[in-house]
Amino acid sequence: MSSDVITWIGTILTAIGTAVTLWQARKVKRYKDQVAFDLRKISISEAGEILRRGQEDCRKLLRSGGRGQSITNICDSVQERLDQAMNRFNQKSQDLDIKEKLTSANGLLHEVRQENNTSQNSADLHVVFQEAIQLCNERLMEIN
Amino acid sequence: MEDLQLQINKLKYQMSLVGESLDSREHPIATLVIAMDWDDKDLDKAHDIFEKFEGILDSGEKPNWTEFEHDFEQQFGIGYQTLKMVVLAFHRNFQWTHVCEVYAKDKECMEFHEITRPKNF
Numbered sequence: 001m002s003s004d005v006i007t008w009i010g011t012i013l014t015a016i017g018t019a020v021t022l023w024q025a026r027k028v029k030r031y032k033d034q035v036a037f038d039l040r041k042i043s044i045s046e047a048g049e050i051l052r053r054g055q056e057d058c059r060k061l062l063r064s065g066g067r068g069q070s071i072t073n074i075c076d077s078v079q080e081r082l083d084q085a086m087n088r089f090n091q092k093s094q095d096l097d098i099k100e101k102l103t104s105a106n107g108l109l110h111e112v113r114q115e116n117n118t119s120q121n122s123a124d125l126h127v128v129f130q131e132a133i134q135l136c137n138e139r140l141m142e143i144n
Numbered sequence: 145m146e147d148l149q150l151q152i153n154k155l156k157y158q159m160s161l162v163g164e165s166l167d168s169r170e171h172p173i174a175t176l177v178i179a180m181d182w183d184d185k186d187l188d189k190a191h192d193i194f195e196k197f198e199g200i201l202d203s204g205e206k207p208n209w210t211e212f213e214h215d216f217e218q219q220f221g222i223g224y225q226t227l228k229m230v231v232l233a234f235h236r237n238f239q240w241t242h243v244c245e246v247y248a249k250d251k252e253c254m255e256f257h258e259i260t261r262p263k264n265f
Contacts, residue, residue: 059170067191
């Protein structure tokens with residue numbers, strides 16, 4: 001058997017090895033993408049639920065003023081929900097519109113804390129929460 | 145007169161159904177008032193008790209929770225188990241939260257975990 005044949009066999013085996021490696025790498029990437037996609041779906045769904053709870057607190061802000069009621073505590077609770085929801089969006093270039101809503105809600109909440117036009121800002125905050133929840137619902141429908 | 149009584153009974157029954165269909169997280173005080181069959185004066189009396197203990201806490205004294213429970217028992221005839229529901233309702237409505245938190249920490253139980261432990265979501 002000449003050395004040429006052995007070289008050819010070696011070359012063919014190397015090519016097959018490369019092809020298998022490439023195929024496996026593609027499979028891993030597909031798997032990674034699927035995991036990232038599933039995590040995103042879970043995160044958006046969780047954020048929606050957190051925001052719904054936050055919106056309940058916003059409603060309490062709208063009706064605030066009862067005996068012994070603390071606006072600061074309501075604001076703290078809303079802030080906690082906003083932070084938790086924001087932490088669900090970790091991917092840089094995705095769901096920017098939802099993140100924008102959450103940032104806007106943070107600004108309004110700050111105004112409510114400062115007691116600047118409290119009733120109007122509380123009403124606006126409630127609307128922004130509603131819009132963010134709506135966006136989460138729409139996003140889930142889009143990516144499913 | 146009998147007709148009036150029937151109407152009242154019907155309304156009571158309907159109100160109890162309204163109470164059951166309310167979300168106790170979103171409308172804690174309304175749910176509480178209906179469940180306890182309170183009127184606005186009863187609610188005020190509950191506020192008075194919380195206010196009294198808020199004052200005690202503000203003054204730096206250690207509140208006597210047996211007295212707190214006794215006040216509710218005397219005023220509404222309710223025991224510790226029902227009082228837990230009252231404390232939760234006020235806390236959920238962000239009213240007298242300091243009193244609720246100190247009481248819940250002192251009387252640690254499953255129901256009070258939503259007060260004493262950080263929120264998940």
